[in-house]
Amino acid sequence: MKLSIPKPTPIVRALFLTGGMFWWGTQTLTVPRPATQFSDPREVVNQSLPAGSDSTRLYLPDDLEATLWAEAPMFYNPTNIDVDARGRIWLTEAVNYRNFNNKPDTRLDHPEGERVMILEDSDGDGKADRTKVFVQDKDLVSPLGIAVIGNRVIVSAAPNLVIYTDENGDDKPDKKEVFLTGFGGLDHDHSLHALVAGPDGKWYFNTGNAGPHTVTDKAGWTLRSGSIYSGGTPYNTSNKGNLSSDDGRVWVGGLALRINPDGTGLKVMGHNFRNNYETALDSYGNMWQNDNDDQVVSCRTSWLMEGGNMGYFSQDGTRFWQADQRPGQDIPTAHWHQEDPGVVPAGDITGAGSPTGVVFYEGDQLGPAYRGMLLSAEAGRNVIFGYKPQPEGAGFSLPRTDFISTFAQVDTAYKWNDIREDTRKWFRPSDVAVGTDGALYIADWYDPVVGGHQMKDRKGYGRIYRITPKGKNLKTPVIDTEKTKGQLAALTNPAVNVRLLGFEKLRAQGEKAVKPVARLLKDPNPYHQARAVWLLAQLGPKGRQKVEEVLKSGTPDLRVTAFRALKQVVPDILKLAGQAVDDPSAMVRREVAIALRDVPFGQSKELLLKLARSYDGRDRYYLEALGLAADKKEEDLFAALKAGWPADPVQWDQRTADLVWRLHPKSAAALLKQRALAIGLSADARRQALVALGFIKDETAARAMVDLAKAADKTIASQAGYWVGFRRANDWATLLNWDEIMPPKLSEAEQKMMAMRQKLMDEYTKEEDRVKLAKEMAASPEGGKLLVGLAADKKLPDALKAAIGETIFTNPDQSVRTMAGDYFTRPGGGATLSLKKLSAISGDAVAGQTVFRTTCATCHRHGQDGKDIGPELTRIHQKFDRNTLLDAILNPSAGLAFGYEPWLITTKTGQTYYGFLLSDGQQAVVVKDAAGQKQTIPTNRIASRKQYTTSLMPDPVSLGLSEQQLADLVAYLMKGDK
Secondary structure, eight states: OOOOOOOEEEEOOOOOOSEEEEEETTEEEEEEOOSSTTOOGGGSOOTTSOTTOOTTOEEEETTEEEEEEEETTSOOSEEEEEEOTTSOEEEEEOTTTTTTTSOGGGSOOOTTOEEEEEEEOTTOSSSOOEEEEEEEETTOSSOOEEEEETTEEEEEETTEEEEEEOSSSSSSOSEEEEEEEOOSOTTOSSSBOOOEEOTTSOEEEEEOSOOOEEEEOTTSOEEEEBOSOOOSSTTOOOOOSOOBOTTSOBOBSEEEEEEOTTSOOOEEEEEEESOOOOEEEOTTOOEEEEEOOSSSSOEEEEEEOTTEEOOSSOTTSSBOHHHHOOTTOOHHHHHTTTTSTTOOOOOEEEESSOEEEEEEEOOSTTOTTTTTEEEEEEGGGTEEEEEOOEEETTEEEOOEEEEEESSOSSOSSOOGGGSSOOGGGGOOEEEEEEOTTSOEEEEEOOOSOOSTTOOOOTTOOOEEEEEEETTOOOOOOOOOTTSHHHHHHHHTOSSTTTHHHHHHHHHHHGGGGHHHHHGGGGOSSHHHHHHHHHHHTTSHHHHHHHHHHHTTSSOHHHHHHHHHHHHTTOSOHHHHHHHHTTOSOHHHHHHHHHHTTTSOHHHHHHHHHHHHHTOOSSOHHHHHHHHHHTTTOHHHHHHHHHTTSOSSGGGOOHHHHHHHHHHOOGGGHHHHHHHHHOTTSOHHHHHHHHHHHHTOOSHHHHHHHHHHTTOSSHHHHHHHHHHHHHHTTTTTTTTSOHHHHSOOOOOHHHHHHHHHHHHHTOTTSOHHHHHHHHHHHHTSHHHHHHHHHHHHTTOSOHHHHHHHHHHHTTOSOHHHHHHHTTTSOOTTOOOOOOHHHHHTSOOOHHHHHHHIIIIITTTOEETTEEOSSSOOOTTGGGTOOHHHHHHHHHOTTTTOOTTOOEEEEEETTSOEEEEEEEEEOSSEEEEEOTTSOEEEEEGGGEEEEEEOSSOSSOOHHHHTOOHHHHHHHHHHHHHOOO
């Protein structure tokens, strides 16, 4: 079914309250809005806005309407929301967000800790009129998630997942339990996110890549997960990849997790995200997530395959994607490793932005067009994306629409980026939830910036919108879970976590509940049918029998659900897999493959062969599921399959070549080498063979690639040469003697400067000669790096620093000039530029393009111009308004993009490498310098390393840019790539 949404039309709702209602116990207090310190930030009117513009206007389908349901001072800075069985909205605040960047004396402050708030519409008029503090706790530091499940309130605040229990129903916690602990990312938004109840009765949640995460569940099972990423906060200083968990697997990056409500059974459902902000489950058991990017071009919304690698870091987490970017790969492909075996397809690449909360709408209250809609909040783009996922092979396609936004989809009369400031851009949806009434509720953080650990709205303002059918008064139902009827009402409610109340009560009835629950199998809402399937599987033999009948039904989605539900309760997984292995649906066979991941080859051989033989040669999702099924069984499966293939690998069809590419067993190395050399094959087929060879961690593969790098075919030799140079720093580092195969070489200039360095440090060199040597070195790119290295290691005599400072800031190497600022005094330093003054200067976009090409293009790309060293800027206008972009240029170190923190590596011989750390393995590190070159440094040659909090990008003064040039540059960037 395709998404059909009426044409969006603007609506305006001027419903801002003059005061808030605080509900405390049995006493209601009306609290007027303070007149000074925390006045409404929208009271500052931007005179440059078009007539009639209003930051409260939302564009959405014309059969829906939006009202402002609640706003500050009823709460502040909402990060996440949930709904309880009474229809009340619960939210977590992050008023003290990033104390290290946002000092308490400049903004609203909660010295007693962050709060969990409860908001209620007590009179049913469609607006909140009561608010109360559930808890304020110093242990809650920038909490990013909340789930309300009965009397349990689960709050996500790294390093802890905390459960507050209200045992007497007075809306105050009587018990506090640290449910899980050990998550990285204190006061970091790449950390622990919201928990949600799944249709199976288990709890699902996720965490971003600010590890390491070392978490032990209540049964003693320990998760150990990390990556190369550190930084973003003063607390996130130590992280590393290639950590093994108790299941023997290496999980990296952001994680999707599942756990039983009693704290046992912690399980990784997917990994290698960057910052997966929230997980949404539909009632079939499908997991949906969005994810942020590094480059302002590659954010995504994805369907998550159980156990899947989602491709942000290298497979062991020791390398950023930039280290693995192959020649010719565009950024989205490289960013999510989409041409690597063992990675799930990325889903919908949405471009620039900062994705936040997600929810899957399964209710009927909004109308049939919206049932089955995935909603993804995009704070960076001021929009809620809407998707109607479409089955496609073993996965899904995700057609996207701008479902709700503060900007029209087509607006030729006005573009926000032409305006210096526009409070419509301050709409920052942090979460979207479904109420018990079937309405949508949108939490708005409301701030002029998003990302970079910054906060510009000093008043902590926030708001919640309510979306309902136009002209229809949705009512909050009364849910009584003490009776079967009420339990079924809870199970079929559109509010996600409310369903678990009905699920748990019905499950407690056992087989007595089979009959009433089975009636839901004929419910007109297919999601209600799916919820019944999950529950019936847990209602004893009679319930399981009903589910086994569904396994033979004519609806693929329900067959998938039945298989998933039975997989959790039946003891014989092989018997269950045998019942579904021949299913005509690739989606069902995908689930069979996933279920066989931990089954030994001797037991699963025939099933694996059947699954492999049903691969159609096109379905990447299905191919990845096969790879998961063959985990640690690749050699055995390859040997069994090869018996039915042509002996000559050149004769393999595409389907066979794909299977070998995904399995890449070491026994295929010689065969892949033959395919790479076969001139009769297409260029793509030969390249695929090289890639497969490049992923085999074995000496035979390394030697085969070295041979191919010497091939007469220059194209193949060039491609193989890349793999040799790349793999020598990681997977193949210890397999061959690389110093013999690729001996290190110094250029004549480097040799000269090394000799000068030695003389400079010689205690017998005269002082005047030292000064002369230092100045000559300071004028040379190679010498400048050596001097910075000496200064960083505190080996440079102070008497030389003044002389070096006179010259080094004119060094032709930009990275040297940037590094020098930390150790030497710039002549005539101290000049500053005023944001206030600059914001009043009009810019010329044509002149700005010239500024970009001459000053910025050495590191940044915009359209077809520039290099991929620093972050991509083509779509920066979609994320920043004019003044925010100006601020970022004036203060490049205030909000460093993740992964772009500079490092200085000094070798034992004094060589210095400065740039972005792309790879940090046991054998070598890789640094990308300011020229875009990847430098591989063996770890046994490293003397020191230092991470900087200052940007590799120089400030405008050091670049020599005038105020007018800056205004012109910003005018050009705000136009976008047209």
